[in-house]
Amino acid sequence: MLNDNAVEFLSRFTEIEDLELLNVLDELPSLSPGGPWLAGGAIRRTLIGMELESDFDFFFKNAEQLSLFRKGIEKIGANKINENEHAETYMKRINGKDRLIQIVKMDFYDSPETLLDSFDFSITQLAYDGTDFYFGKYTLWDLPRKKLTLHKLTYGVATMRRLIKYTQQGFTACAGTMKAILEAVVDNPEVIQSDVKYVD
Template structure:
């Protein structure tokens, strides 16, 4: 797979993206973690950041250290074996935010984080000052097309297909077929109904 890495601020400045909100979140919470997925996608296409912010980690120890440094304005509201979810405020903003720490898997690199995602339009991660993505992710995002990258949790991927179509994305010709094939080939998928996945 080909990855694309560039300075996030420079990249956004060229296209007029407003990065103030996402930068505030990442500066307050990003130390020792990667911010990935929907918040970055929404920033790149100029949508409101009204979804959660998903953070990924190299290890359980890194996640614990990150969690210990969370601002006091955040309250833990949900915990599963897959993630922990906080809601509250951070310095510089009175608007509540939803923060998720993803813990069902840990990663060695930012590239590994996005390689685990199901749709190409979710394959965005902040690694310090860098935006890490792929050429296909940028291409599909620009066309508002849903294309499958990798299916690990077929039922969750199907649920997310509905969510993205409501946001104006259109599934490519093979998208639904890929999801249905993977679901049929994975009988254990029906036991994964409680997995919400991320983004």
């Protein structure tokens, strides 16, 4: 995994003061190197200049940290609109837009690195701890090329659903990626896990 100071990284290609991602996060409970962490789509969209229409996915080190974050967003007026065994989704109007805030509770993580190692595609291996960005080994190579490369298959059906979603956003999965997914299922059919709705 790689990491870099987020402000220094982002200031190479944009005006930090106008950055929607950071302006939204300023209104939410604080992140830290020990968690909670923002990960996934909101960071990806910011880095490739896409409209920030995705939800904000937050991950945690433990249940206590998750509970404190939940209390924090409820205190600022976020309303719960959905809940399942994997995540709780809240809505809060911030900077003139309704923002979806997802509290991911399907698992807990020791660090941003262990969090990113759990993600399926390299382009999803993005996290922010309030100071630094964390990237998978190939994230910054695959992301600008809009290339879907499998990092790990844990939830097979969810990964296939996400593959379709990303191809609709202009990402391309080569034959090698398809082969890697099929081989992972052949090696361990339990990874199909059709009941899991992956978060991102």
